[in-house]
Structures are given as structure tokens and as C-alpha cells.
Amino acid sequence: MRQTGAYSGILSRKTGPHSLPLARIKKIMKKSSDDVKMISGEAPIVFSKACELFIEELTKRAWIIMTNNNMHEKRRSTLQKDDVASAIIATDVFDFLVNLVSSTHDNNCELNDEESHQDIMEDIQNS
Amino acid sequence: MAEVPASPGGGCGSHESGGERSPQSNVREQDRYLPIANIGRIMKKGLPANAKIAKEAKDTVQECVSEFISFITSEASDKCQKEKRKTINGDDLVWSLTTLGFEDYIEPLKAYLIRYREMEVCIASPHQ
Numbered sequence: 001m002r003q004t005g006a007y008s009g010i011l012s013r014k015t016g017p018h019s020l021p022l023a024r025i026k027k028i029m030k031k032s033s034d035d036v037k038m039i040s041g042e043a044p045i046v047f048s049k050a051c052e053l054f055i056e057e058l059t060k061r062a063w064i065i066m067t068n069n070n071m072h073e074k075r076r077s078t079l080q081k082d083d084v085a086s087a088i089i090a091t092d093v094f095d096f097l098v099n100l101v102s103s104t105h106d107n108n109c110e111l112n113d114e115e116s117h118q119d120i121m122e123d124i125q126n127s
Numbered sequence: 128m129a130e131v132p133a134s135p136g137g138g139c140g141s142h143e144s145g146g147e148r149s150p151q152s153n154v155r156e157q158d159r160y161l162p163i164a165n166i167g168r169i170m171k172k173g174l175p176a177n178a179k180i181a182k183e184a185k186d187t188v189q190e191c192v193s194e195f196i197s198f199i200t201s202e203a204s205d206k207c208q209k210e211k212r213k214t215i216n217g218d219d220l221v222w223s224l225t226t227l228g229f230e231d232y233i234e235p236l237k238a239y240l241i242r243y244r245e246m247e248v249c250i251a252s253p254h255q
Contacts, residue, residue, distance in 0.1 A: 020165050025196065027158045029215070032197035035204045042217035042240070047196055049239040050224060053232045054195050055166060055188060056173040062184070063174055079174070081183040088191070093228035096198050097191050 018048035025051070058094070061087035160189050199223045 022044040029043065030036050062083040069086075070076055085101035088094040167185050171178065203219040217240065224232055 019169060020161050024158065024161055028161070028193050028196045029200045031159065032200040033204050035208055036200060036215065038214040040214050040216035043215055043220055045243055046217045046220045046236060046240065047199075049236050050199070050220070050229070050232055051161065051192050051195065052169050053235060054229075055169045055192060058188060058191060059170040059180075060173045063178065077175075077177050078179040078181055079170075079184045080181045081187045084184050084187045084191075094191075096227075097194055100190055100194060101187065 018045060019052050020048045022048060058084065058087055061091060065090065160193050163189055166192065199227065199229075202227055 025044040025047045026039055029039055029047070059079070062079055065086045066076070066079060066083040069083075081101075088097045088101050163185055166189050167180060170180055170185065170188060174180075199220060200215065200223075203215050203223040206219055206222060207213065207215055221233060221236065224230070224236070
């Protein structure tokens with residue numbers, strides 16, 4: 001993103017050097033609430049980077065959990081949906097996503113040291 | 128609605144495609160989500176080289192990202208309403224991210240914006 005080549009991308013004023021399409025981000029923003037009226041030109045750009053950071057964090061956490069869960073089993077190198085769900089449940093800032101995954105989390109992963117996270121999930125499902 | 132998003136004064140067409148968008152025959156890539164290819168690419172960046180990602184995992188992250196955008200935007204929108212402003216700007220989003228616990232994102236975000244603004248100064252913006 002810091003290379004000179006990336007700068008020329010900005011001339012297109014579409015995604016430019018941004019890793020996510022700005023117009024699509026803007027659409028999603030508008031759908032989030034009826035109160036959203038106008039969006040500055042910079043806002044989708046902020047999200048372009050913020051979403052990138054979000055995706056990276058969520059993915060890394062999921063990977064760490066998967067790795068921890070599989071230390072005693074045969075190592076797998078494919079990140080699964082349940083790993084993402086586990087990361088969401090285990091991370092406070094991702095609480096707003098719990099509803100997205102609580103119905104899909106199958107308890108497939110056997111948590112060794114992280115049984116408390118399973119308890120949390122069950123609480124959520126029961127509430 | 129397949130309308131092209133109208134950016135006031137936006138110069139070249141505001142088509143969301145940058146030339147490499149996947150065809151919209153894929154149901155999951157409606158306007159509600161960001162393209163799965165972009166998301167998959169970003170996911171891979173943070174993982175070891177040998178890592179693979181199940182499609183369902185990408186789908187889940189794709190949904191989460193849209194939820195993330197809505198979540199942050201709603202908070203920013205509330206702030207604007209309280210302050211009687213109509214336009215959500217970058218600072219509102221930065222505030223919203225901080226308020227909702229994503230303060231770790233702020234530093235890299237600000238650095239990114241500074242670089243972007245520097246680029247903008249070099250290229251005369253057609254609007255505003």
C-alpha cells in the first residue's frame with residue numbers, strides 16, 4: 001500500500017489503493033439505519049481501513065484458537081467457520097456479532113482450557 | 128435496486144466495480160456484503176503461508192464485516208443526530224470506533240488517512 005504504484009490507483013477514484021470497494025461500503029452504511037442520510041467522501045475510506053483491521057483481527061484470533069484447540073490432535077491448516085465463531089465468543093469487542101454465530105456454532109471444537117467460553121455460549125443460547 | 132450510488136459531483140462514474148469485481152450472479156455478493164474475494168485476500172494476509180480458509184469461514188467473516196459497518200455507522204449516526212449534523216464524516220467514525228472498543232484501530236487508521244489526504248492534495252479533487 002506504500003508503494004508508488006498504489007498512488008496512481010487513487011486516480012481512478014474507485015477503490016484506488018483501498019482494499020475494499022468504497023461504493024459498496026457506502027451502500028452498507030446507508031442500510032444500517034434510516035437515520036443515515038449523508039456520508040462524507042472520507043467515511044468509506046475510513047471503513048476501508050477499519051474493515052481490513054477488523055478482518056485481520058478476527059481471522060488471527062480464530063487461527064490462534066484453532067491452533068490451541070488442535071495441539072493434541074492432528075494439526076489442521078484450514079480455518080473453519082467454528083473457529084471464527086469461537087473467536088467472536090471469546091472476544092469482548094465482538095459481542096455485537098454473537099447473534100450471527102450462536103445459531104451456527106456447533107460445539108464441534110473441543111475446548112481444552114477454554115471451557116469457560118463454551119459456558120458463555122450456552123448462556124447466550126439459553127437467554 | 129441497481130441504481131448507481133450518486134456521489135454529489137463525483138467525477139468519473141461511481142460504479143462500484145474497479146474492473147475486477149466478481150459477477151453479481153453470486154448471491155452472496157449483493158449490496159449487503161463486501162466482495163468475498165477481497166475479504167479472503169485480507170484474511171490470508173494475517174495467516175501463515177500454508178493456511179487455508181474454508182468457504183464457510185469466509186462467508187461468516189463476510190457477514191461479520193457488514194455487521195461491523197452497521198454497528199459503527201449506527202453509533203456515528205446517533206452522534207450526528209444529537210449534534211444536529213446531517214453528514215457522517217470520518218471523525219464521527221473514529222469516535223464511534225473508539226467508543227465501541229476498537230481504539231486499537233485508531234492509530235493505523237489515522238496514519239492511513241494522512242497518507243490518503245496527502246495523495247488528495249496532489250490530485251485536485253473534482254468535487255468540493
